[in-house]
Amino acid sequence: MDEQIINVIAKVLEVEPSSIELDCGIGDMPEWTSMNHLNIIANLEKEFSIKFSQSDIMDLEDISDLVSLTQKLASK
Amino acid sequence: MISVEQSIFEFAKQNPQKIALKSGKTAVSYGELVSRGLAAKIFFEGMPNYRKGSCVILAAGKHIEFAYAYFGAHLAGLKVAPIDPETNPIRFDFIAQILNPFVVIGFDKIQGPWVNKSLKDFSFQESGLQSEVAFPDMDSVADILFTTGTTGTPKGVPLTFKNEAAAARNINDFIRNKTDDVELLALPISHSFGLGRVRCCLSNGQTLILLGSFVNVKRIYKSFEEDGVTGFTMVPSSWKFLQKMSGNQLGNYASQLKYIEMGSAYFSESDKNELASLLPNTRVTMHYGLTEASRSAFMEFHEDANALNSVGKASPNTDIQVFDEFGNTLPLGNEGEICVKGEHVTQGYLNHPNNDVFFGNYFRTGDWGTKNSDGYIFLKSRKKELINVGGKKVSPIEVEDQLALIPGIAESACIAIPDPGEVLGEVVKACLVAKPNAERPTFEEISSTLSGKLEGYKIPAVYEWVNEIPKTSSGKVQRGLLK
Structure with a gap:
């Protein structure tokens, strides 16, 4: 599923999936603007039929946090 | 008045250990900032084709090396054009053609008739360079910032050392930030607002934390906790984003935050009221200004609660008048062009006749509005359709x-x-x-x-x-x- 999640993020950011590193901070890539952040959240919710809560979102620091949170919510 | 660079050097002599800048895990003290700035100066002066007064294009991201290169270039008598590392190639070419830079820093992929240097080249290890420093003449050009001109082509705005020192003095006078304040800057420093914060904080001996962007809300609050942030900077959209992501969590820091500076875009009266009640003891300030005349007016949401629909009053040491189209001062309440006078105002655009830029000593903002008897300025329309x-x-x-x-x-x-x-x-x-x-x-x-x-x-x-x-x-x- 990791790959699928990364693909969603890469599509929004319009970058190659291979350029996304899991230990990179949210917002550290120049393409990761606030608008794209909202789009990533919305697209992940749609793609995996999940819903992030505000406290979930607040707890995201690195891309790996976003990937594991998406996995956790999607496996419920 | 002394330059921002000289203020930093004088503060560093007395407080070499105090942290000046922090970005991620890297922190640099005032002593290190000065010593590395001097190392950068020597680096520039030793480059082939170096000539005093030449231009440098510098990628202004959140890297601490930016500060060494920026201040070092100033000390070497160079003019700096700090631009967004993500600047599109068309805009970059346009700027490079105008400036003919002898060195471009932080744009490793863009080649041209200049020397390319990486920001990493400025992560000097030297320390203890305490040679006597000749500070630049206050009337010489320190920076050339590029605005989005109405015609679509960027306009170069030269700012002298005096312009920048005067702006920092005016802003600090209004905001009342103190030396022991710790500020979190979650805005890009390639823009006039963010870069202005760097100058204001460092000339004031403060600690400034560079976050570069607003997206990582967790890091913002983490920095509030771990670094003891007392000052914060936002544009209205940052506040909207922060609110969307974290509700009113900013209010949890109401007793910690001493000041906020906002600016750069429209912020409604109800938004101002909301933020003022969330932070009842914080100086929540908002400026009105342009790259050409940085922070010409200011308001504080509590003090100016009766005029939240204005853009505030003229900043300290600044005069604002409303003129008609022929350059005559209009009586209070009459609508006309908002014009600004002060030591912070640019002397005119680069390679531009500038005969339509000033009315006497007053810079024409291109914005339409009125001024009332209390000195509040009300914007009616933006002449520029940006x-x-x-x-x-x-x-x-x-x-x-x-x-x-x-x-x-x-x-x-x-x-x-x-x-x-x-x-x-x-x-x-x-x-x-x-x-x-x-x-x-x-x-x-x-x-x-x-x-x-x-x-x-x-x-x-x-x-x-x-x-x-x-x-x-x-x-x-x-x-x-x-x-």
């Missing part, structure tokens, strides 16, 4: 010029519409007229063609096919008639 996407200005013409190159589009007009996501304030909407008998591109195709040619925030968020673009009899596009 679109304000989250505090970043977009010239509709720049976008239209790119749209005109796409097959299937006969002509277009771009306008500002409220951001449907309610975060960015405004976004770009493109009204398009199709070429007869040609295949219409899809909106996705248009966006993908524009991507790479324009920065992301300039790409229209909304498109609409229209039958025609309304124009005046002289052919000027009437954007006001489009929705």
Whole structure:
């Protein structure tokens, strides 16, 4: 599923999936603007039929946090 | 008045151990900042083709090395053009052509008749360089900032050391930030607002934390906790985003935060009231200004609660007058062009006749409004039709010029519409007229063609096919008639 999640993020950011590193901070890539952040959240919710809560979102620091949170919510 | 650089050096002599800048895990003290700034000066002076007064293009991201290169270049008598590391190639070429830089820093992939240096080249290890420093003449040009001109081509705004020192003094006078304040800057320093904060904090002996962007809300609050942040800077869209992500959590830091500076875009009266009640003991300030005349007016949401629909009063050491179109001062309450006088104001645009830029000593902002008997300035309209996407200005013409190159589009007009996501304030909407008998591109195709040619925030968020673009009899596009 990791790959699928990364693909969603890469599509929004319009970058190659291979350029996304899991230990990179949210917002550290120049393409990761606030608008794209909202789009990533919305697209992940749609793609995996999940819903992030505000406290979930607040707890995201690195891309790996976003990937594991998406996995956790999607496996419920 | 002394330059920002000299203030930093004098503070560093007394407080060499105090942390000046922090970015991620890297922290640098005032002593190190000065010593590395001097090392950068020597580095520049030893470069082939170095000549005092030459230009440097410098990528202004959140890297601490930016500060060494920036202050070092100033000490070496160079003019700095700090620009966004993500600047589109067309804009970069335009700027490079005007400035003819002898060195470009932080744009490793862009080649030209200059020397390329990486920001890493400025991570000097030298320390203890305590040679006597000759500070630049206050009337010489320190920076050349580029604004989004109404014609779509960037306009170079030279700022002297005096302009920058005066702006920092005026801003600090109003905000009342103290040496022991710790400020979190979650804005890009490639823009006048963010770069101004760097100068204000460092000339004041403060600690400044560079976050670069607002997206990582967890890091923002983590820094509040771990670094004991007492000062914060936002554009209205940052606040909207922060609110969307974290509700009113900022209010948990009401007793910790001593000041906030906001600016760069419209912020409604109700938003101002809301933020003022969330932070009852914080000086929540907001400026009105331009790159050409940084922070010309200021307000504080509690003190100026009776005039929240204004943009505040003239900043300390600044005069604002409203003029008619012939340059005559208008009586209070009459609508005219808002014009600004002060030591912080640029002397005029680069390579521009400048005869239409001033009325006497007053810089013409191009904004229309009134001034009342208490000195409050009320904006009525922006003469310049720029679109304000989250505090970043977009010239509709720049976008239209790119749209005109796409097959299937006969002509277009771009306008500002409220951001449907309610975060960015405004976004770009493109009204398009199709070429007869040609295949219409899809909106996705248009966006993908524009991507790479324009920065992301300039790409229209909304498109609409229209039958025609309304124009005046002289052919000027009437954007006001489009929705």
